[in-house]
Amino acid sequence: MKIREISPIVLTSKEGGSATWASTMILVRVVTSDGTTGYGEAVPTLRVSQVFRAVEQVAKSLVGKDVERLERNYHDWYLQDFYLSRSFESATAISAVDIALWDLVGKELGAPLHLLLGGKFRDSVPVYANGWYRDCITPEQFAERAKELVRKGYKGLKFDPFGRYFDWIDEKGLREAEERVKAVREAVGDEVEIMIEHHGRFNANSSVEIARRLGKYNPLFMEEPVHHEDVEGYRKYRRSTNVRIALGERLISLKEALFYLREGLMDVIQPDVTNVGGVTVARKVCALAEAFGVEVAFHNAFGSVQNAVSVQLASVIPNLLLLESFYDWFPSWKRDLIFNETVVEDGHAKVTGRAGIGVSINEKLLEELEADPKTLEVKEEPVWVVQGTWK
Numbered sequence: 474m475k476i477r478e479i480s481p482i483v484l485t486s487k488e489g490g491s492a493t494w495a496s497t498m499i500l501v502r503v504v505t506s507d508g509t510t511g512y513g514e515a516v517p518t519l520r521v522s523q524v525f526r527a528v529e530q531v532a533k534s535l536v537g538k539d540v541e542r543l544e545r546n547y548h549d550w551y552l553q554d555f556y557l558s559r560s561f562e563s564a565t566a567i568s569a570v571d572i573a574l575w576d577l578v579g580k581e582l583g584a585p586l587h588l589l590l591g592g593k594f595r596d597s598v599p600v601y602a603n604g605w606y607r608d609c610i611t612p613e614q615f616a617e618r619a620k621e622l623v624r625k626g627y628k629g630l631k632f633d634p635f636g637r638y639f640d641w642i643d644e645k646g647l648r649e650a651e652e653r654v655k656a657v658r659e660a661v662g663d664e665v666e667i668m669i670e671h672h673g674r675f676n677a678n679s680s681v682e683i684a685r686r687l688g689k690y691n692p693l694f695m696e697e698p699v700h701h702e703d704v705e706g707y708r709k710y711r712r713s714t715n716v717r718i719a720l721g722e723r724l725i726s727l728k729e730a731l732f733y734l735r736e737g738l739m740d741v742i743q744p745d746v747t748n749v750g751g752v753t754v755a756r757k758v759c760a761l762a763e764a765f766g767v768e769v770a771f772h773n774a775f776g777s778v779q780n781a782v783s784v785q786l787a788s789v790i791p792n793l794l795l796l797e798s799f800y801d802w803f804p805s806w807k808r809d810l811i812f813n814e815t816v817v818e819d820g821h822a823k824v825t826g827r828a829g830i831g832v833s834i835n836e837k838l839l840e841e842l843e844a845d846p847k848t849l850e851v852k853e854e855p856v857w858v859v860q861g862t863w864k
């Protein structure tokens with residue numbers, strides 16, 4: 474099949490998500506010469522209109538090419554884009570197109586993604602919850618909400634207890650964070666995994682102090698404790714703490730993943746299929762991580778197409794730790810968009826057998842939700858915030 478058209482589509486709705494960025498999805502639709510349609514998803518937390526334009530740029534290099542030549546298509550994008558390939562917008566654009574191409578190959582062969590990738594290693598995917606603590610401020614509110622998750626069957630939950638602090642944190646911030654983490658730990662007991670999200674926003678001194686205060690609550694991992702590009706900071710954090718480190722949601726290429734793996738800076742890698750280079754690159758990152766003895770916990774925070782693909786990828790790799798899931802905290806339109814096909818039951822996501830990415834798209838709803846990208850710039854809040862915690 475030939476690629477006939479590649480179109481970016483921005484979706485939003487009045488029903489907001491756990492933050493401004495979570496109220497939007499950027500889809501990419503690829504239509505082939507025989508009229509088949511495939512879908513991918515790009516990162517919505519950035520400059521939405523620039524991502525939109527970046528997808529149009531990818532279309533210039535791939536329209537007319539063979540759908541099935543997945544590696545070759547990624548290479549042809551790099552050939553055209555290599556001078557700017559460090560651009561996050563460009564990486565998320567090719568990632569979204571790559572996902573749509575895998576969707577199309579699966580539809581052409583009548584095979585779900587997990588079969589194209591070598592078959593299921595597990596029949597369902599263990600997930601942890603994120604996005605659940607919107608408007609939780611006090612330790613009691615965090616604890617109450619955490620108990621609700623356990624009642625729903627979740628065995629892992631992640632949260633950012635640091636409110637508005639950025640780069641450094643003072644005693645007041647440390648105390649508030651510790652009270653929240655302590656309350657959650659006491660609410661869920663020792664059997665439930667808790668993960669501490671830092672959103673890559675602290676300097677190493679602050680993060681080391683945070684680890685000293687919160688390590689006693691046995692977090693499964695400390696996520697992005699320092700700024701992503703602060704390699705010396707990560708080295709200092711690594712030699713100064715004994716907690717497990719997770720990072721990876723900002724990785725935008727295989728070579729960048731290799732750099733962090735070779736430095737030994739993480740115990741858990743969190744590639745995001747919508748920015749690391751799609752399925753084509755995500756599966757290579759997982760294999761590389763396996764060789765380094767690093768476990769995978771895909772970043773999975775945006776929309777229901779990304780979620781569907783991440784469930785498929787998580788079902789096939791041997792070194793999966795857990796898959797992140799906002800699924801139960803999506804605005805309902807995100808679940809309706811894929812006919813709610815990837816429900817979470819008892820802390821596990823179902824692995825569907827539908828051809829391609831494993832879900833179908835509600836085209837009627839898609840038309841209703843389509844928005845003008847220029848109207849969706851995230852203005853007032855930092856992108857890490859979960860609604861209501863930004864006080």
Ligand SMILES: O=C(O)C(=O)C[C@H](O)[C@H](O)CO
Nearest residue numbers: 518603672772774856857858
């Ligand atoms: O889900 C995570 O791990 C996140 O860090 C969520 C982020 O706030 C989201 O991806 C926006 O950057």
Ligand SMILES: [Mg+2]
Nearest residue numbers: 670672696722
């Ligand atoms: Mg994160």
